[in-house]
Amino acid sequence: MxxxxxxxxxxxxxxxxQASESLRSNGQAGDAIEATIxxxxxxxxxxxxxxxxxxxxxxxLEMDAAFMDGDTFKIGAVAGITDTKNPISVxxxxxxxxxxSFRVGEGATKYAMxxxxxxxxxxxxxxxxxWEKRVEEIAKSNLSPYDGHDTIGAISLDTKxxxxxxxxxxxxxMKKPGRVGDSPLSGSGFYVDSEIGGASATGLGEDLMKGCLxxxxxxxxxxxxxxxxxxxxxxxxxxxxxxxxxxxxGAFSLVAMNNAGQWGVATNVEFTFSVANxxxxxxxxxxxxxxxxxxxxxPITQEWLDAYEKRIKAPIx
Amino acid sequence: MxxxxxxxxxxxxxxxxQASESLRSNGQAGDAIEATIxxxxxxxxxxxxxxxxxxxxxxxLEMDAAFMDGDTFKIGAVAGITDTKNPISVxxxxxxxxxxSFRVGEGATKYAMxxxxxxxxxxxxxxxxxWEKRVEEIAKSNLSPYDGHDTIGAISLDTKxxxxxxxxxxxxxMKKPGRVGDSPLSGSGFYVDSEIGGASATGLGEDLMKGCLxxxxxxxxxxxxxxxxxxxxxxxxxxxxxxxxxxxxGAFSLVAMNNAGQWGVATNVEFTFSVANxxxxxxxxxxxxxxxxxxxxxPITQEWLDAYEKRIKAPIx
Numbered sequence: 001m002x003x004x005x006x007x008x009x010x011x012x013x014x015x016x017x018q019a020s021e022s023l024r025s026n027g028q029a030g031d032a033i034e035a036t037i038x039x040x041x042x043x044x045x046x047x048x049x050x051x052x053x054x055x056x057x058x059x060x061l062e063m064d065a066a067f068m069d070g071d072t073f074k075i076g077a078v079a080g081i082t083d084t085k086n087p088i089s090v091x092x093x094x095x096x097x098x099x100x101s102f103r104v105g106e107g108a109t110k111y112a113m114x115x116x117x118x119x120x121x122x123x124x125x126x127x128x129x130x131w132e133k134r135v136e137e138i139a140k141s142n143l144s145p146y147d148g149h150d151t152i153g154a155i156s157l158d159t160k161x162x163x164x165x166x167x168x169x170x171x172x173x174m175k176k177p178g179r180v181g182d183s184p185l186s187g188s189g190f191y192v193d194s195e196i197g198g199a200s201a202t203g204l205g206e207d208l209m210k211g212c213l214x215x216x217x218x219x220x221x222x223x224x225x226x227x228x229x230x231x232x233x234x235x236x237x238x239x240x241x242x243x244x245x246x247x248x249x250g251a252f253s254l255v256a257m258n259n260a261g262q263w264g265v266a267t268n269v270e271f272t273f274s275v276a277n278x279x280x281x282x283x284x285x286x287x288x289x290x291x292x293x294x295x296x297x298x299p300i301t302q303e304w305l306d307a308y309e310k311r312i313k314a315p316i317x
Numbered sequence: 318m319x320x321x322x323x324x325x326x327x328x329x330x331x332x333x334x335q336a337s338e339s340l341r342s343n344g345q346a347g348d349a350i351e352a353t354i355x356x357x358x359x360x361x362x363x364x365x366x367x368x369x370x371x372x373x374x375x376x377x378l379e380m381d382a383a384f385m386d387g388d389t390f391k392i393g394a395v396a397g398i399t400d401t402k403n404p405i406s407v408x409x410x411x412x413x414x415x416x417x418s419f420r421v422g423e424g425a426t427k428y429a430m431x432x433x434x435x436x437x438x439x440x441x442x443x444x445x446x447x448w449e450k451r452v453e454e455i456a457k458s459n460l461s462p463y464d465g466h467d468t469i470g471a472i473s474l475d476t477k478x479x480x481x482x483x484x485x486x487x488x489x490x491m492k493k494p495g496r497v498g499d500s501p502l503s504g505s506g507f508y509v510d511s512e513i514g515g516a517s518a519t520g521l522g523e524d525l526m527k528g529c530l531x532x533x534x535x536x537x538x539x540x541x542x543x544x545x546x547x548x549x550x551x552x553x554x555x556x557x558x559x560x561x562x563x564x565x566x567g568a569f570s571l572v573a574m575n576n577a578g579q580w581g582v583a584t585n586v587e588f589t590f591s592v593a594n595x596x597x598x599x600x601x602x603x604x605x606x607x608x609x610x611x612x613x614x615x616p617i618t619q620e621w622l623d624a625y626e627k628r629i630k631a632p633i634x
Contacts (some may be wrong), residue, residue, distance in 0.1 A: 073527035073565045079396075079497075080421050099463050100493040104397050105422020107495015146416050176417040178424015187504040187529035200393035205331050207420050212504035213530040214537075246389045302607075 002161075004277030005032055007154035008202040008253060010300070010308055011046045013274040013284050015039035019156065020276035029047045029158040030069055030092065030195075033166040037065075037088040040152045041168055046122050048089065048150040052124045053170025055131050057178050060125045063170050066184040067092040070144070070163035070194035076101050077184035080177075081108040084120040088168045091184070093117075105178060113158035129316045134174060146172045151183045153190060153259045155202030157277075163259060165192035165200055165214075169175070172205075180206020187215035196222040197258035204250025211238040217256045227256040227264030228295070235266035236293035253287070266295045319478075321578035322349055324471035325570060327617070327625055328363045330591040330601050332356035336473065337593035346475040346511075347386055347409065353380075354405040358471045358485055361441050362629045365467040367404065369441045370487025372448050373494050374514045378440045380487050383501040384409040387511035388481030393418050394501035397494075398425040402435040405485045408501070414555060416462075446633045451491060463489050467502045469546030470507060470517030474594075481533075482509040482517055488523075498522020504532035510623040513539040514575035516548070516616040521567025522585070528555040534573045537571060542580030544573040545612070552583035553610035570604070583612045 003023040007016055015036030023032050041050025048054065055061040065087035066077035076094030082086050086286075090112045094101045103111050113119060137143055151169035167183040167190050182188035182205035189205070191214040192198030199217035201208050213234050220230035231254050242249040253267035259279040265287050276282035284300040320340040324333055332353030332394050340349050358367025365371065372378040382404035385395035393411030396419075398404050407429045411418045420428050430436060454460055468486035484500040484507050499505040499522035506522070508531040509515030516534035530551050537547035552571050559566040570584035578594040582604050593599035601617040 030613075060615050073559060074563065075523075075526055080424065097523075098494040099521075101524055102497045102526070103493065103495040104497050105424070106406075107422070109396065110494060123511060172416060176420065176424060177427060178420040178422050179417040180419045180421050185502050186526040187502075187532060191529070206392075206414075206416055209392055209419070209503040212508070212529060214533040215504060215532060219533075220535075242390060246391065274420060 001159035002261040002278050003157055003159050003192040004257050004263065005036065005154060006257045006263045006273060006275040007036055007053055008152055008255055008273055009150050010274065010284050011040050011042040011049070011150070012036060012152055012154060015280065016276055017275040017282045020282050023156065023158055026159045029162040030164040032156040032158065033067065033154050034088055034092050034166045035218045036154050037152055037166050038086050039085050044126070047127065048170055049152050051120070051122050052127055053122065054127050054173040055123055056175045056179070058118065058132055058177055060127070060177065061127070061170055062177070063087045063122070064180055064183040065080065065091040065168040066166065066190055067095050068165045068186065068190055068192050069095060069190035070165065070198055073124035075186055077102040078108040079180040079184045079308035081112060083109060083119050083121060084112040085120040088166050090117050090211040094270045102184065107242055114163060126316055131317070151159055151202040153202050153255065155200055155260050156193060157257055157259060161194060161259060163192050163194040163198050165190040165198045168200040174248050185209055189214060191215045192229065193218055194259060197227060197256060199254055199256040201219045201252060201254050203252030207250035208243060208252050210242060210246070213252070213254055215240055217254060220257065221258050227258050227262050231256050231264040231266035232293050235268070239268050265297065272300060318476035319427040319456065319578040319595050320474055320476050320578065321574050322471060322473040323352065323572045323574045323590060323592040324353060325469055325517065325572055325590055326467050327472060327589040327601050328357050328467070329353060329469055330368070330599065333591040333593055334599045335367050337599050340473065340475055341374045345477045346473040347481040349473040350384065350473065350481045351405055351409050353471050354469055354483050354485045355403050358403050358405060361443070364444065364447070365487055366469050366485050367487070368437070368439050369444055370439065371444050372440055373492045373496070375494055376445070376448055377492070377494065378444070378487055380404045380439070381497055381500040382408040382485040383483065383507055384412050385482045385503065385507055385509050386412060387482065387509035387515055392503055395425040396497040396501045398429060400426060400436050400438060401429040402437040405483050407434050419501065422613050427498040428431065443633055450615060450633070455578065455626065463491055468519040470519050472509060472515035472517055474574060474576060478576060480511040480515050481555060482507040482510050482515045483519055493498040499525035502526055504529040506531060508532045508535045510535055511576060514544060514571040514573060516571055518571050520569030524559060524567035525569050527559060527563070530569070530571055534571060538573065538575050544575050544579050546581070548573050548581040548583035549610050550611060552585070553590055556585050583615065589617060
């Protein structure tokens with residue numbers, strides 16, 4: 001039977017490895033998504049998701065997450081949630097609600113507390129120190145404060161043919177309070193239909209929501225395109241359109257998987273992702289925008305991985 | 318030259334009349350959207366938008382709004398904003414921001430205050446009294462507390478060929494704090510591309526965001542479908558799909574206009590809307606779901622209008 005999981009960035013890999021074990025043993029698609037994203041949320045050295053994520057301009061860590069069930073289209077989402085260990089789990093629980101399934105700000109945090117989710121100070125000392133340094137730098141120079149929008153976005157397929165999608169992000173570093181990106185927004189941050197496939201995004205949320213690319217990729221797969229064809233067509237067409245009409249396209253990278261476990265990605269920046277399915281062992285790849293609206297995908301090198309490991313754990317003075 | 322404006326519900330009509338005067342005199346599409354929606358936000362007897370809107374379960378009036386420019390795809394949005402006279406104007410101003418253009422909760426209200434938008438207690442005595450009564454009723458019986466999701470959503474075309482979209486809503490009456498519907502979500506609540514057309518939604522946000530119908534309608538118009546064909550195809554196909562896969566489809570109603578000023582609507586409930594263009598005087602219509610995936614559209618009757626007027630102004634004991 002087919003199964004598979006694909007997720008954005010190198011940081012997703014450990015979760016993808018675990019999820020692939022579970023999916024191979026007939027684990028459920030939604031469980032695989034939740035477990036994969038929890039792994040990333042829990043790891044303190046990933047600066048853009050969950051624990052260890054970088055805070056907003058006021059020093060408060062606000063998080064966004066969403067979960068979608070591809071069988072029923074159920075969606076749960078949170079934005080600007082604080083002090084909550086696993087935003088993805090809150091989003092998943094919200095997807096069972098017929099009403100009030102997307103909650104923001106204090107209302108989101110309140111929902112998490114009332115429903116017994118673990119309360120946790122998500123701001124690490126390391127993240128706080130990075131924030132302090134940035135505040136000093138901005139005061140000195142006229143730097144654009146925004147940086148880092150490496151959302152974890154994942155799509156899974158289980159052996160029963162069910163699919164699910166999920167996202168989790170602490171958003172732009174130094175974002176203004178209450179800023180929300182594409183991650184919790186259906187069609188922009190994620191979309192999944194078990195009869196077709198799913199897609200998820202990472203990048204500049206403000207620009208991703210101008211294109212609804214996750215929905216568009218799923219739609220194109222529904223027309224019979226492979227995930228790679230769908231990603232290439234949706235992402236590069238919109239990249240060109242936005243460049244022409246808005247003047248500039250922010251970074252965006254999309255991953256997709258269809259209901260046969262085939263996958264695809266497209267990106268307008270250097271982008272890593274992790275993928276596994278019934279035919280391919282879990283692996284990390286590096287993707288770049290090629291010429292003629294095609295994506296160049298190569299296996300990651302040990303050199304790249306070593307440099308990454310060193311970078312994320314480098315001492316902060 | 319072509320121009321036009323279409324907006325959801327009878328409540329939009331006075332704004333549509335004014336906007337049609339402005340558009341005929343070469344007024345700008347975004348200005349027409351903002352003015353139309355402000356008119357609805359300012360009117361105290363519309364219970365689901367702006368001043369006079371019904372509060373959440375805790376008695377607090379939280380509002381959602383969005384603005385999209387069809388020339389550039391610029392989007393601004395707010396969700397869960399409080400104490401602000403015109404959320405649509407805040408959303409429009411946010412659309413000029415390259416970053417942080419979607420703000421929720423306290424962060425949204427803070428943005429409005431810091432940018433000089435008028436602070437106002439938006440909860441009328443009438444709305445508060447309706448809320449009190451509902452709280453009593455719920456305590457007595459086991460009523461589902463949710464009701465009323467009549468978002469104003471509007472699409473405009475100006476004589477220069479620019480288009481814009483906007484939405485504003487106080488969301489579901491008795492919603493949980495921080496609940497967000499489709500109104501501020503690109504692709505679900507609204508979408509517009511001046512080279513094609515635009516669409517906007519009203520209805521149960523939780524279900525609308527499962528379908529990304531505003532994006533889908535614009536896309537279908539881009540394939541050459543008329544606005545009416547695009548609305549019928551997107552809305553009824555998804556209505557059936559959601560009924561099958563989720564068990565039930567909530568209320569949803571979509572309006573659309575293309576860049577020639579032609580318009581269309583589709584709905585799965587009784588639905589009123591107002592429209593005007595270079596050929597047709599401003600008028601209110603009544604729409605219903607017909608058989609075979611088509612929409613039945615009739616002029617509104619004076620009897621309907623009289624009953625509506627009486628209903629919205631009926632004394633609250």
